Amino acid sequence: MNDAQVRDVITTETVAVVGVDFLGISERLDVLSQVCRDRNLFLIEDSAQSFPPASSDRPLADLVVLSFGRGKPINLMGGGALLIRREIVDRSLAVLGRYPLSEVVTGLSWKLKRSVFNLLMARLPFFILEKMPFLGIGETRFRKLKTISRLELPEALLSSAIFEFGARPLIHKLYDRELQSIEVFGWKLLGKRKSESTGGDPDTPRLRYAVLAPDKELRDQALRSLNRSGIAASAFYDKTLPHIEGVEEALKEKPFPCADDFASRLMTLPCHEDVKESDISLIANIIRGIAQN
Incomplete structure (x- = not known):
């Protein structure tokens, strides 16, 4: 985020700034933390995708939000975690204690649901599901949060999920190598380079590999070509928040030209364990062909 613009939109009603680790690429938390210290605000790191x-x-950050939902790094098919800075734990627990606590039971029903989910997420079944428009696979939908509750997760389940994630192959390194030649044509590989304040950890698996096309027309052309070739390329959210039904009322004050431009040019590529070097070579050849024409 542009820290100068963040400062400009802070009002007396602002309580926190949220920095999003988008697709495993860290926000500049050092910059945002200075903004928050200057204005006595909370800094929340949204690490649902990282x-x-x-x-x-x-x-x-004062608070860190993790997601354990479907399609997230630690996939427990739901729930999440709130990490709290030590200095504010006592005050925070007093608030969190007001919400009801339920236990996740990993019985036969949960295991069956997990098995079906894993089966459907395999390459061929997911490819078929994605072609059924009435299912709305990959669509971004807004649902109002009606209740808040706490979940007690089995520690062994969480530890196992963290271990499985850490054992995933580092597919993004292959993308870095194979796609670097398209940068001379104005394409950008997001998160390729790690610095102290931004970028993704090179030794941490990614959910998706992010590429920014020079313009929307080239992005859409690449998406069509890749998907025709059996590669599950995606525009990801595709829309900015004001254009998602149900959200526009809260964000109707001003346009977001940078976000609009970013969303129109963003393309993401799969990083799951079924992606092979031959797939990435095919992806690179397709994008290079489009970039050079």
Whole structure:
């Protein structure tokens, strides 16, 4: 985020700034933490798409949000975690204690649901499901949060999920190598280079590999070509928040030209364990062909 613009939109009603680790690429938490300290605000790291969170190494955020939902790094088919800075734990627990606590039971029903989910996420079944428009696979939908509750997760389940994620292949390194030649044509490989304040950890698996096309027309052309070839390329969210039904009322004050431009050019590529070197070579050849024409 542009820190100068963040400062400009802070009002007396602002309580927190949320920095999002988008697709495993860390937000500049060091910059945002300075903004928050200057204005006495909370800094929240949204690490739903990244694990471990950036604040694991440098505890800049006051709160860190993790997601354990479908399609997230630690996939427990639901729930999440809130990590709290030590200095504010006592005050925070007093608030969190107001919400009801339920236990996740990993019985036969849960295991069956998990098995069906894993089966459907395999390459061929997912490819078929994605072609059925009435299912809305990959669509971004807004649902209002009606209740908040706490979940007690079995520690062994969480530990196992973290281990499985850490054991996933580092597919993004192959993308870095094979796609670097398209950068001379104006394409950008997001998160390829790690710096102190931004980028993804090179030794941490990614959910998706992010590429920014020079314009929307080339992005859409690449998506069509890749998907015709059996590669599950995606525009990801595709829309900015004001254009998602149900959200526009909260964000109707001003346009977001940078976000609109970013969303129109973003393309993501699969990083799951079934992606082979031959797939990435095919992807690179397709994108290079489009970039050079």
